[in-house]
Amino acid sequence: MLRLLSCCCFWLLFQFPILALEVHILDWGIEGYTSRSHVARALVAIGNTGTENQQFQLMFRLHPAEPNVPVRTVLQRVLVGPGQTHLIEAPLPVSRYINFDFLEVEVRHPDGGVLGRATRTLEPIGPSQNDIPIGLYCQQDGVCRELQTQITFSGSIEQQGDKAKYLRFLRIRYPPRQWWGYFPLDYVLLAQPLDALNDDQRLALENFVRSGGHLIPIESQVADKTFLRNYRQRPPAGEEQRIGLGSIIRVSTIGHLGSRFVAMKDFKRAAHEPEVSINDPLGYLQQRVGTVYLFPSLLWLLSWLCTFLLAVGPLNFAVLRRLRRPELGWVTIPAISLVFAALLYFASLARRPSDASLDEISISEMDDRGVQAVVATRVRVSSPTKANLKLRLEREAILSNEYEPGDYEHHVGGRGRNYYDLGPPLELDYSLRHLSYAEATFLSVQEFRGTLQKDGSRLLNRTGKSFRDALYITQKHLYFLGPLAAGSAVVLDSVRHEALADHAGRNLFWSSNELDRRLSSADFGQESERLRHRPFSLVEFVEAWSRDSWNQFFKSHDALFLGVSEDAALTAQLHDRYAARKRAIIIAVRFVPEP
Secondary structure, rough: OOOOOOOOHHHHHHHOOOOEEEEEEEEEEEEOOOOOOOOOEEEEEEOOOOOOOOOEEEEEEEEEEOOOOOOEEEOOOOEEEOOOEEEEEEEEOOOOOOOOOEEEEEOOOOOEEEEEEEEOOOOOOOOOOOOOOEEEEEEOHHHHHHHHHHOOOOOOHHHHHHHHHHHHEOOOOOOOHHHHHHHOEEEEEEEHEEEEEEEHHHHHHHHHHHHOEEEEEEEEHHOOOOOHHHHHHOOOOEEEEEOOOEEEOOOOHHHHHEEEEEEEEHOEEEEEEEEOEOOOOHHHHHHHHHHOOOOOOOOOHHHHHHHHHHHHHHHHHHHHHOOHHHEEEEEHHHHHHHHHHHHHHHHHOOOOOOOOOOEEEEEEEEEOOOOEEEEEEEEEEOOOOOOEEEEOOOOEEEEEEEEEEOOOOOOOOOOOOOOOEOOOEEEEEEEEEEEEEEEEEEEEEEOOOOOEEOOOOEEOOOOOOEEEEEEOOOOOEEEEEOEEEEOOOOEHOOOEEEEEEOOOOHHHHHOOOOHHHHHHOOOOOHHHHHOOOOOOOOOHHHHHHHHHHHHHHHHOEEEEEEEEEEOOOOOOEOOOOOOOOEEEEEEEEEEOOOO
16 A cells, blocks of 8 residues: 555656745736736746746636626746746736736646645725826935925925825836836836846836837936937937827936926826727728628618519419419419528528638837837637637737627626636637627737838838838828838829828718717718728828817827738737638838927
8 A cells, every 4th residue: 555655656746846936926017006908917926946947837816806706817838947036927817897806826837736826915906097107217215205206296286286196106116028017107207227127128118108108217317328219319308209109208307307297287198009090990990901791781682572572473473374373373472482582591691701711900100210119909700600719829919808799898807708828829719609700909019120211302111011002191291102112212202192181081980089070970881881882091091080180190290101011910820720811900100300
C-alpha cells in the first residue's frame, strides 16, 4: 500500500511540478479607479523562482455584488522566465452596469494544477459621470501636493468649490505599459523626469495621448527633449496642441498651472475612439460596404401575391372553361399554389449567400507628425444557417463592445458572455441562428510606415498603404484625389477641387452631431434604401457634417485627409471554417498647426 501511494505521489509531482510561485494583485484600474466604459486593467505580479521558463495560465474571476449575476471568468496565457518577477497587465472586460465585490486570480499549470492564488477587494465602479480623473507623475510628496494646490485653489471661491467637487487626483504608482491602462484617466500631469519610465511605459503614455487623452507636462520637471519631440519645438505657453485624438498642454513651471486651469470649463473628457463626422461610423461603413442580408421587400412580395392571384383565379378558370372541365379546379388550384410556393422559396433562396461571411471594417485616425494611429475595428460574423463559429484575432487589440443574437444594444460585460479567452490569440465563440450575425468592436494602436506629409502644394503618401479613393479637405476646398498609391505624391493644384461649402451639410441624417441630425427630416428606411442603390463614396463623410461643425474642426486643424483601402487592420479569421471576406479601412490623417 505504501509503495502504491509513493508511486502516485511521484506521478503527481511529475505531472504538476511544485513551483515557488508568488502571486500579487498590485493594481486595479488606476489606484482602484476603473474605466467608465468597457476595460479594466488588472496588474498582477508573478514570481518564478524556478530554473526554467514556465508557461502559465492566468484565470481571472470577477465576483459580482449582485447574487443573480454569474461570475465572469477571463483566461490569459503568459510565459515567465526563471528567477523573474513578471508583471502582467490584463484588459478585463467589465460593465458600467455591474459592481464587482472582489477579483480572484489563479495561476495554473497548462495541465490544470493550481500553482498560486491571490484576491483583491474591489471598490464600486468609478469615477462618477461628472468626475475628471487626473493622474499624477511626481516622485516627491511635496511636488504632488503643490500640483493639486495650484490647480484646485485658483480662481474664485465658486470655481474652487467646483474643482474640489469634480477633480480626482490619483498618484500613479504603477505606470501602465499598455496605452489602454490609462483608460480611467482624462488627464496625466507629468512632473518628474521621464527617466523613471522604461521604453514600454513611455510609448504607452504617448499612445494614451494619441488615443484621446490629455497630457500636461511641466517642462521644468520633465527634463527630456526627445519625448514627443515633434510637438515640443516652441517654448511652453500653456496652449493646447493636438496630437492625434488627444492633446498636450505644456506649462513651464508648476506655478503656471493655476492660471491655465482656473475653472471646470478648462477641462474636458478624454475620447478614446476615432472621431469622424458620421454617427456610429463603423456601423455606417458596415452597412455601406459589408455583408448585408437582403430580405424580400414589400413590393416584391406584393408582386408575387398579385401574380399568384391572377394565375389561380382568372387565368386558371379561363383555361378550365375553355376546356369545359371546371371541376378540375379542385386539382389545379392546389397544384398552382404548390408551384408558386416552390418558386417563391427558390427565388428568395437565390438572394442569400451560401457560406459564412466575415467582415472587417476599420477606421484609423492619426496626424501628420506621428506614425501611430488609433484604430477601431468592427468584425461581423454572419451565417445563412445555424453554426457554431470561433473568431480569432492574430494582432493585438482590446475588446471594446460586442453584439450577439438576442442583445438589444452593443456592449461588453453585459449578462450574455461570462467567459473570455484573451489568448494570445484572442478568441470569441458564437452560436448563430439561421440568417443571423454577431459582431465585436476592437480598439488598437498600430504603427504605420509613415504618415501623410504636405510639401507646398504636393501631398506625399508615406503611410505604406494604397488607397482606391482619397480626399483632401481644407477649410475652403474639397480635393478629389482619386486612387493614391503607396509612396506616391499628388499636386493639389492639378486635381479636381470644389468648394467645401457646396458639400458640407448636404446629408445630416447620419451626422455625429445631435443637433445636426435633428435638422434632417429623412426617414431611416427611405435613406437606407436610397444608399443601397448608390456606390459608397468618401464624400458621404463630408456631407454628414454641417458647415458649423467643419468650422469648429478647422479651429484646431489645418486640413483633413481621408483615404479608403481594402486592407485588414486585425487580420481576423474563423477557426477551421471558410468564410467569404469583405474588408475596408478608412484612414483619416489630421493636419495640425505648427507647434
